[in-house]
Every structure is written in C-alpha cells, then in structure tokens.
Amino acid sequence: MSKTPARPTPATSPDRAPRAAERIRASARELFYREGIRAVGVDEIVNRAGVTKPSLYRAFPSKDDLAAAYMSDYDREFWPKFEKPEGKSYTDARAQVLAYIRELSRRAAGDGYRGCGLSNAAVEYPGHTHPARLVAEAHKKALRQRLRELAAAMGAHDPRKLGDGLMLLIEGIYVTGQQSAGGPAQSAVSVAEMLIDASVDSKRRK
Amino acid sequence: MSKTPARPTPATSPDRAPRAAERIRASARELFYREGIRAVGVDEIVNRAGVTKPSLYRAFPSKDDLAAAYMSDYDREFWPKFEKPEGKSYTDARAQVLAYIRELSRRAAGDGYRGCGLSNAAVEYPGHTHPARLVAEAHKKALRQRLRELAAAMGAHDPRKLGDGLMLLIEGIYVTGQQSAGGPAQSAVSVAEMLIDASVDSKRRK
DNA sequence: TGACAATGTTACCGATCGGTACGTATTTTG
DNA sequence: CAAAATACGTACCGATCGGTAACATTGTCA
Numbered sequence: 001m002s003k004t005p006a007r008p009t010p011a012t013s014p015d016r017a018p019r020a021a022e023r024i025r026a027s028a029r030e031l032f033y034r035e036g037i038r039a040v041g042v043d044e045i046v047n048r049a050g051v052t053k054p055s056l057y058r059a060f061p062s063k064d065d066l067a068a069a070y071m072s073d074y075d076r077e078f079w080p081k082f083e084k085p086e087g088k089s090y091t092d093a094r095a096q097v098l099a100y101i102r103e104l105s106r107r108a109a110g111d112g113y114r115g116c117g118l119s120n121a122a123v124e125y126p127g128h129t130h131p132a133r134l135v136a137e138a139h140k141k142a143l144r145q146r147l148r149e150l151a152a153a154m155g156a157h158d159p160r161k162l163g164d165g166l167m168l169l170i171e172g173i174y175v176t177g178q179q180s181a182g183g184p185a186q187s188a189v190s191v192a193e194m195l196i197d198a199s200v201d202s203k204r205r206k
Numbered sequence: 207m208s209k210t211p212a213r214p215t216p217a218t219s220p221d222r223a224p225r226a227a228e229r230i231r232a233s234a235r236e237l238f239y240r241e242g243i244r245a246v247g248v249d250e251i252v253n254r255a256g257v258t259k260p261s262l263y264r265a266f267p268s269k270d271d272l273a274a275a276y277m278s279d280y281d282r283e284f285w286p287k288f289e290k291p292e293g294k295s296y297t298d299a300r301a302q303v304l305a306y307i308r309e310l311s312r313r314a315a316g317d318g319y320r321g322c323g324l325s326n327a328a329v330e331y332p333g334h335t336h337p338a339r340l341v342a343e344a345h346k347k348a349l350r351q352r353l354r355e356l357a358a359a360m361g362a363h364d365p366r367k368l369g370d371g372l373m374l375l376i377e378g379i380y381v382t383g384q385q386s387a388g389g390p391a392q393s394a395v396s397v398a399e400m401l402i403d404a405s406v407d408s409k410r411r412k
Numbered sequence: 413t414g415a416c417a418a419t420g421t422t423a424c425c426g427a428t429c430g431g432t433a434c435g436t437a438t439t440t441t442g
Numbered sequence: 443c444a445a446a447a448t449a450c451g452t453a454c455c456g457a458t459c460g461g462t463a464a465c466a467t468t469g470t471c472a
Binding site: 034035038039115119120123124125136137140141144160161163165168170171172173174176178179180183184185187188191194195197198199 | 240244321330346370377379390397400401403404
C-alpha cells in the first residue's frame with residue numbers, strides 16, 4: 001500500500017541522511033520545546049517519531065547531543081523569523097525590529113507559548129560545558145551583536161545601549177510569555193517604540 | 207563537643223518546627239537554585255542537609271511540595287531585596303527601582319548567577335498546575351502590580367506601560383545574566399533610566 | 413521516671429532513566 | 443541474482459528516580 005514506488009528520497013547522494021534521524025529530530029524538536037529537555041525521556045521521543053531507541057543512538061551519540069541538535073535546529077528556524085518578520089523584508093531597521101517584536105508578542109499571548117527554546121535550555125543546564133548550552137550561548141551572542149547592528153542602523157547615539165535594551169526586552173517577552181497569558185509582553189511593542197525613540201537623535205522624533 | 211547546652215532553639219513553642227525540616231529547606235533552596243529543580247534528586251538534598259530521606263517525607267508530602275516550599279522561601283527573600291535595595295529605604299520610586307536594577311545587574315554579572323529561581327521553575331515545569339508554578343505565577347503577578355504602582359508614583363503617563371516595560375527589563379536581566387558574563391544586563395541601568403525618563407512628563411526631565 | 417514527639421537507621425519498592433548487545437529486514441552494488 | 447552494506451527492531455542492562463515500611467534512638471517535658 002505505502003509503496004511510494006518512484007523515488008521517495010534520492011538516497012543516491014553519498015551524504016548519509018536516513019529518514020529515521022529526521023523523524024527523531026522533528027519529534028525531539030516538538031517535545032523538547034513543549035515539555036522541556038529534562039522532562040522528556042528518549043523513549044517518548046522515539047515513540048512519537050515512530051522509530052526505536054537504537055535508531056536514536058545510531059544518529060546521535062547521546063541525549064545531550066540530540067539536545068544540541070535541537071538547539072541548532074531552533075537557531076536555524078529563528079533567523080528567518082527575526083530577519084523577515086511577518087514574512088516581509090525590511091530596509092528600515094526600526095520597522096524590522098518592531099515587526100518582530102509585534103509578531104513575537106502575538107505568539108507570546110497564545111496558550112501553548114513556551115518562550116525561547118534556547119533560553120530555556122540554558123535554564124535547564126547551568127553547566128557551561130553542556131553541548132546544548134554551547135549552541136544556545138553562541139546564538140545569544142550572535143543575536144546581541146545583530147541587535148547592536150540594527151540599533152546603529154536606526155541612528156542610535158549609543159548602539160550598544162539600545163541593542164542591549166532591545167535584547168533585554170525580547171528575552172523578557174520570552175520568559176514572561178510562558179508565565180501567564182495577558183502578561184507584560186502585551187506592552188512590549190509600545191515599550192520598544194519608546195526605547196528606540198529615546199535612543200535616536202531627538203531632532204528626528206516626530 | 208557540640209553540646210550547645212543552654213538553649214539552641216526554644217523548642218517550647220507548640221508550633222511544630224523541628225530542625226530537620228529547616229535544614230532540608232535550606233539545602234533544597236541552595237541546590238534547587240544552583241542546579242535546577244529537576245536536576246537535583248532527593249538523596250542529594252538530604253545528604254547535604256545532614257538528614258535522612260524519611261525526614262524529608264515527614265515534613266513534605268512530595269518533592270513537588272518541597273519545590274513549592276522553595277518557591278515560597280524564594281518569594282519571601284525577594285521582597286526585602288526589591289523594596290530596600292542596597293539596604294536602604296527609598297521614598298522616591300524612581301530611585302528605588304533604579305537601585306534595585308543596579309544591584310541586580312551587579313549580581314547578574316557574577317559567576318554563579320542563575321537568574322530568578324521563580325522564573326526558572328516556570329521554565330522547568332510547563333504545566334500550569336504544578337504546585338511550584340502556582341507560587342511562581344502568583345509572585346510574578348504581584349511583582350507586576352507593584353511595578354505598576356511604582357510607575358504611577360514616578361508620574362508616568364501610562365503606568366501600566368512603564369511598569370510592564372520595567373518588568374520585561376528585569377526578567378531580561380534574570381535570564382541573560384545566567385547565559386554569559388558581560389551580557390546585555392550591564393546596560394540595564396541606563397536603559398531603565400531612558401525608559402523612565404521617556405515615560406514621565408517631558409517637562410520634568412532634567 | 414515515664415510518656416511522647418522528633419529524628420535517625422536500614423532496607424526496600426516499582427518505575428523510569430539513558431544506553432547497548434545482538435539479530436533481522438531492507439537496500440545497494442557487483 | 444547473490445553478496446555486501448546499511449537501516450532497523452527485540453530485548454535487555456545497570457543506575458537512579460521518588461517514595462515507603464518498620465524499628466531503634468534521642469531529646470523534651472511533666
């Protein structure tokens with residue numbers, strides 16, 4: 001019945017990419033985000049993926065490495081949402097950041113919102129040597145620098161200050177969004193506007 | 207040798223307050239904060255407290271309830287630090303909030319900083335019925351309201367907006383402080399100043 | 413002293429944890 | 443087609459998890 005006779009996957013490419021590993025990544029992605037990494041056992045992951053445990057350990061040396069892969073996937077999915085919020089491209093840095101924060105605040109108001117998977121992982125694993133943490137910290141460092149660039153593009157007097165301010169704000173949305181619905185995240189857009197306007201040349205205020 | 211003959215504890219009060227329970231609370235407090243709640247086993251807690259496992263379960267129905275007690279302790283220790291930052295009392299709401307953020311940023315720059323135990327617990331336990339989460343969410347609700355009061359006392363046009371902005375900022379310090387040293391938290395004080403000054407009547411700016 | 417409450421001691425429970433040895437399908441290749 | 447390689451499943455491991463039963467010991471107050 002499920003023959004898929006033609007060519008479900010190329011499988012001719014020398015780069016090994018079995019289907020089980022991808023199903024595991026997707027399953028881990030969902031469960032780790034929803035429940036937390038420590039809360040999810042490997043059995044639950046493989047059951048949901050429709051595969052078995054040895055398949056997991058053939059693709060990933062350990063659960064910690066699977067968690068690191070989850071971090072990399074999360075990071076990869078993040079950047080399009082940040083650079084092209086609401087699906088549109090922006091030339092105006094201010095508009096881009098505000099659009100991202102607007103979209104983020106909307107998501108954070110949803111019921112199943114669980115914040116940033118990377119920040120959450122850093123909470124779950126305090127040790128700075130855990131493989132998942134390394135990916136998360138690299139991501140946060142990159143985001144901080146990108147926000148500083150955007151702050152400079154907005155014409156901020158002190159791009160570092162504005163960039164850090166926006167970073168703190170965004171992380172605040174992440175963490176408060178999962179605490180309670182209708183939380184402070186719903187004020188985030190106007191707060192960001194205030195912050196940006198107060199950071200650029202006062203002559204340019206409308 | 208360690209007789210403590212006189213009166214180490216009153217022990218006359220009828221309210222049951224044995225010493226083992228307090229040692230367990232203190233041990234849990236430290237370990238839960240440093241390592242995370244899920245990461246710490248009950249054996250580790252009782253070993254560090256110098257007591258045995260049955261003593262734990264005589265004082266607390268379950269580990270989840272001990273976690274909830276940890277939340278309550280954390281909440282109780284929080285408010286003095288917030289209301290009297292740097293050990294001083296403040297009549298000026300702006301000065302108080304800025305002093306708290308200054309003190310917080312200093313702590314967040316330290317090596318072993320692990321953010322807010324209450325926010326971290328909400329990350330570890332997504333389910334909104336967990337006893338620890340209930341305490342944490344009540345705390346965050348109270349803090350949000352208190353910040354709104356303080357924002358009003360500062361003379362903010364929109365106290366809700368400024369209060370939420372400060373809340374997002376503070377939560378941002380919590381979470382980024384434990385990610386990497388020298389992070390965006392070190393810009394928090396000047397960001398808070400900007401936010402407050404932009405929220406109050408512009409005539410009052412210095 | 414005797415009664416009582418709090419704690420310690422020891423051994424144990426079932427469940428679940430992350431991880432693996434080993435045999436079986438399935439596919440690729442000559 | 444047959445053989446080698448690859449992907450997958452069954453069954454299991456020791457360790458640790460949260461939690462408990464039963465009993466001995468201590469300290470306090472009357």
